[in-house]
Amino acid sequence: xxxxxxxxxxxxxxxxxxxxxxxxxxxxxxxxxxxxxxxxxxxxxxxxxxxxxxxxxxxxxxxxxxxxxxxxxxxxxxxxxxxxxxxxxxxxxxxxxxxxxxxxxxxxxxxxxxxxxxxxxxxxxxxxxxxxxxxxxxxxxxxxxxxxxxxxxxxxxxxxxxxxxxxxxxxxxxxxxxxxxxxxxxxxxxxxxxxxxxxxxxxxxxxxxxxxxxxxxxxxxxxxxxxxxxxxxxxxxxxxxxxxxxxxxxxxxxxxxxxxxxxxxxxxxxxxxxxxxxxxxxxxxxxxxxxxxxxxxxxxxxxxxxxxxxxxxxxxxxxxxxxxxxxxxxxxxxxxxxxxxxxxxxxxxxxxxxxxxxxxxxxxxxxxxxxxxxxxxxxxxxxxxxxxxxxxxxxxxxxxxxxxxxxxxxxxxxxxxxxxxxxxxxxxxxxxxxxxxxxxxxxxxxxxxxxxxxxxxxxxxxxxxxxxxxxxxxxxxxxxxxxxxxxxxxxxxxxxxxxxxxxxxxxxxxxxxxxxxxxxxxxxxxxxxxxxxxxxxxxxxxxxxxxxxxxxxxxxxxxxxxxxxxxxxxxxxxxxxxxxxxxxxxxxxxxxxxxxxxxxxxxxxxxxxxxxxxxxxxxxxxxxxxxxxxxxxxxxxxxxxxxxxxxxxxxxxxxxxxx
Numbered sequence: 001x002x003x004x005x006x007x008x009x010x011x012x013x014x015x016x017x018x019x020x021x022x023x024x025x026x027x028x029x030x031x032x033x034x035x036x037x038x039x040x041x042x043x044x045x046x047x048x049x050x051x052x053x054x055x056x057x058x059x060x061x062x063x064x065x066x067x068x069x070x071x072x073x074x075x076x077x078x079x080x081x082x083x084x085x086x087x088x089x090x091x092x093x094x095x096x097x098x099x100x101x102x103x104x105x106x107x108x109x110x111x112x113x114x115x116x117x118x119x120x121x122x123x124x125x126x127x128x129x130x131x132x133x134x135x136x137x138x139x140x141x142x143x144x145x146x147x148x149x150x151x152x153x154x155x156x157x158x159x160x161x162x163x164x165x166x167x168x169x170x171x172x173x174x175x176x177x178x179x180x181x182x183x184x185x186x187x188x189x190x191x192x193x194x195x196x197x198x199x200x201x202x203x204x205x206x207x208x209x210x211x212x213x214x215x216x217x218x219x220x221x222x223x224x225x226x227x228x229x230x231x232x233x234x235x236x237x238x239x240x241x242x243x244x245x246x247x248x249x250x251x252x253x254x255x256x257x258x259x260x261x262x263x264x265x266x267x268x269x270x271x272x273x274x275x276x277x278x279x280x281x282x283x284x285x286x287x288x289x290x291x292x293x294x295x296x297x298x299x300x301x302x303x304x305x306x307x308x309x310x311x312x313x314x315x316x317x318x319x320x321x322x323x324x325x326x327x328x329x330x331x332x333x334x335x336x337x338x339x340x341x342x343x344x345x346x347x348x349x350x351x352x353x354x355x356x357x358x359x360x361x362x363x364x365x366x367x368x369x370x371x372x373x374x375x376x377x378x379x380x381x382x383x384x385x386x387x388x389x390x391x392x393x394x395x396x397x398x399x400x401x402x403x404x405x406x407x408x409x410x411x412x413x414x415x416x417x418x419x420x421x422x423x424x425x426x427x428x429x430x431x432x433x434x435x436x437x438x439x440x441x442x443x444x445x446x447x448x449x450x451x452x453x454x455x456x457x458x459x460x461x462x463x464x465x466x467x468x469x470x471x472x473x474x475x476x477x478x479x480x481x482x483x484x485x486x487x488x489x490x491x492x493x494x495x496x497x498x499x500x501x502x503x504x505x506x507x508x509x510x511x512x513x514x515x516x517x518x519x520x521x522x523x524x525x526x527x528x529x530x531x532x533x534x535x536x537x538x539x540x541x542x543x544x545x546x547x548x549x550x551x552x553x554x555x556x557x558x559x560x561x562x563x564x565x566x567x568x569x570x571x572x573x574x575x576x577x578x579x580x581x582x583x584x585x586x587x588x589x590x591x592x593x594x595x596x597x598x599x600x601x602x603x604x605x606x607x608x609x610x611x612x613x614x615x616x617x618x619x620x621x622x623x624x625x626x627x628x629x630x631x632x633x634x635x636x637x638x639x640x641x642x643x644x645x646x647x648x649x650x651x652x653x654x655x656x657x658x659x
Contacts, residue, residue: 004320005405006353008397009036009074009361010379011325014062015046016368021384022062025365026069032379032390033397036359037066038324041076041146042108044125045083056132067138074245074324074361075139077129077231079122080146081108086121093118095156098202107372108146109153113223114161119230126231127238134239141243143324144231147270148224148246154254155220157202168219170195182504183211210427211505217423221255225263232263247324248309250276250302253437256419257309258458267309270325270363273299273348275334281438289626292341293651296611296624297445299348301456303355304444305417307408308456315461318408323352325363328389329377337375343651346392347622350643350653353400354613354620356408362393399643403655406616411453412601414466415444418459421475424501431529433546436473439495439582443472446585446592451604451612451634463488468599470592475501482515491599492519493577493591496549500524513578520573521554524580535584536563542587544569549580604634610648617658623648 010029014022029037039062048054066073087093087105095103095112103110111118133139148154155161173179176192185191190209192198201208201216232244245266248257261267273294277287280295290296303321311319328345330337349360367378367387379390417440425436447454447470455466460480463469469488472495474481485492499513508514512524527549530536535543538561551568553559560577561570570591571578583591596603606612609625612634619639623629628649635646635656644654 004358006357006400007035007359008033008349008393008400009038009322009324009359010034010365011038011361011363012066012365013042013368014039014065015043015058017366019058019061022065023069026066026071028380029071029365030069032394033400034071034393036072036074036140036361038074038076038143038361039063039066040129041078041143042081043076044078044081047078048083048125050085051089054128063133063136063138067136071138072140073136073138074141074143075129075133076143077122077126077145077235079111079125079144079231082111082118082121086118090115090117090121092158092160094158095153096158096161097152098155098157100157100203103153107151109151111153112156112158112160113154113220113227114156114158114164116160119227122227123230123234126234130235130238134235134242139239139242141245141266142235142239143268144228144235144244144246144264146247147249148228148260149252149254150249152254154224155216157200161220161223162198162200164223165200165216165219166195166198168222169198169215172215183209183215184504184506185209210424213427214420214423214505217254217427218420221259221419224255225259228260229263245322245324248306250298251279251437253419253422257306258312258419261309261312264310265313266320266322266358267306268322268324268359269302269306271299271302271323271348271352272325272327272331273344274327274338274340275331278334278336281433281435290624291336291338292626293344293347293624296609296622297441297448299351300355300448300611300613301441301444303352303357304415304454304456307356308417308458312458318356318410320358321356322359322361323357324359324361326352326360328362328364328379328393329387330375331377332373332375341626341651342388343392343649343653345389346396347624347651347653349393349396350399350620350655351611351613351622354615354618356615360396362389399655403618403642404657406618408615410465411455412467412599413447413452413596414455414457414463414469415440415447416459416469416471416474417456418474418476421473424475424505425473425497427505429529430527431546433532434529434582436475440472442585442588443470443495443592446588448611449589449606450592450596451606452596452601453614460484463490466490467601468595469493470595471495471498474498476503477513477515478503479515482518485516485519491575491577491595493579493595494520495579496547496581497527498578516578517554520571520576520578521557522571522578523552523554524549525552526550536565536567536569536581538563538569538583538587541590543584544581544587545584546582548582551578551580606634610634614658618642619656619658621648621654621656623650623652626650628652 243265307319307321369382638659
């Protein structure tokens with residue numbers, strides 16, 4: 001779209017509904033304030049019911065109906081749902097789980113990224129779609145596939161994956177001797193005589209070699225990148241000038257989303273705040289408090305993460321991000337699926353736009369009365385009446401029309417996030433409750449509690465212009481990342497385990513934090529993971545929980561805080577801090593507050609349940625809690641309230657124009 005002013009969209013499946021409903025649906029979408037519609041991504045069996053028997057007429061008709069109503073269309077490639085006849089032709093195209101079981105036909109995502117035959121079919125159907133619709137004026141964008149890796153399908157333990165992995169290893173290492181050295185295969189007599197000896201790291205008697213597993217994770221991620229790139233290249237050849245995007249997921253790290261995004265124009269993601277609440281490690285009381293709203297920071301984290309993915313092609317920009325699927329009511333797939341507070345759909349939409357979303361698209365237009373998602377709400381009920389989500393979307397559309405334009409600007413604070421580091425700690429967590437993603441989210445949440453706008457950045461991305469940089473979890477520090485840290489003029493805070501492994505999952509020479517010793521002269525001599533009931537007190541400021549390190553400080557390093565046992569908990573050299581463990585919320589809040597003060601960054605303590613995000617000179621304030629909250633402390637003198645009031649009710653939103 002040429003005009004990137006925020007707007008609303010919806011996911012629509014015309015093949016699910018009688019033909020005589022389509023014009024009515026399109027007119028009601030426009031009436032609701034929707035301008036963008038995603039179609040086609042699950043349509044393969046209806047388009048090609050048998051090989052080369054193409055039946056595009058219904059989709060041609062649907063495109064024309066939507067276009068005539070003035071709607072812009074995102075066309076999805078249908079490769080996430082290969083038809084039964086294709087699986088019958090190539091039974092080995094399905095992925096295989098870690099226990100050796102094939103992932104059978106009968107739902108979706110039943111394919112193996114490594115299967116050469118299916119890759120040919122993916123390119124074939126993508127080209128047929130791109131040629132047919134690539135120049136249609138209503139098609140403004142393309143979505144590749146749907147939710148790569150969903151349902152644990154990134155890694156396949158098939159023969160195709162094994163054969164592809166061997167080729168990948170040969171290209172990476174050149175000689176099997178180099179591979180043996182990198183993996184440390186002398187341990188337990190695991191040395192290989194050739195690349196053909198390399199197996200997949202599953203079904204071993206005890207844990208496989210961590211370097212072996214890490215490389216298989218890299219290989220599997222690279223297969224997603226290659227699969228996506230094949231579709232993108234075809235689409236660009238036949239549909240020039242349109243955006244190409246993919247819809248990523250929440251709390252999902254099986255592949256490197258930055259690498260996939262290199263080939264995309266926009267990073268989109270699927271936001272299900274209440275459904276994903278159950279994946280949070282917090283206790284039952286916390287989940288009960290937010291059961292109808294979702295984690296007050298998880299949505300924001302993913303907005304900023306995928307905005308970062310949308311920046312990899314052009315780091316001078318703020319980053320292009322959409323929400324392709326926004327939860328519109330109860331969903332069907334979580335352990336429990338509460339009804340959102342009235343107003344939450346509106347809140348989630350405004351919050352996404354505050355973080356830079358160009359489009360917020362609801363999933364789905366009408367609740368399906370059949371198949372797997374019957375309990376998943378839509379904007380309309382199955383009987384065609386308007387559900388609460390419809391009314392809230394329509395309200396947002398009216399509010400957006402009255403707001404002045406604003407652009408997402410660069411923040412003063414950056415948080416570094418790395419997928420490979422998540423993989424490394426999943427491979428060797430050393431503590432049952434150690435989760436790198438949770439640690440990163442906790443640091444992000446602490447910054448949000450201080451009212452900060454945050455840019456998430458990829459390791460190695462330039463850090464010039466940031467006054468404070470937070471690195472909660474970066475096990476492997478590349479040469480490029482080292483240079484950016486050394487060139488950073490702002491304050492840097494490194495979390496524990498940073499620099500603790502090399503790219504081959506080895507302890508670095510000279511002990512951790514490896515290359516970071518050039519910035520802060522410390523050495524990690526011993527680490528421990530702590531049982532849930534245990535901690536190391538750090539004065540009266542909080543505790544180290546889950547993980548703690550014994551650190552030897554070199555010359556020029558100041559010990560800022562110690563544990564009750566006398567071990568350094570926070571160390572500093574110049575503008576660089578190192579935290580020698582997993583800080584609890586109290587300790588982390590103090591670290592964040594002190595760092596922001598030292599960096600000269602204004603803090604705004606939001607208080608319980610409230611969160612803020614600035615987009616240009618528009619400040620959006622939201623209330624995630626189940627009680628009304630006063631927001632006067634978040635509205636500067638001279639600011640003009642454009643939406644909402646100073647006291648926010650449950651699921652309340654206020655948007656103010658800053659002076």
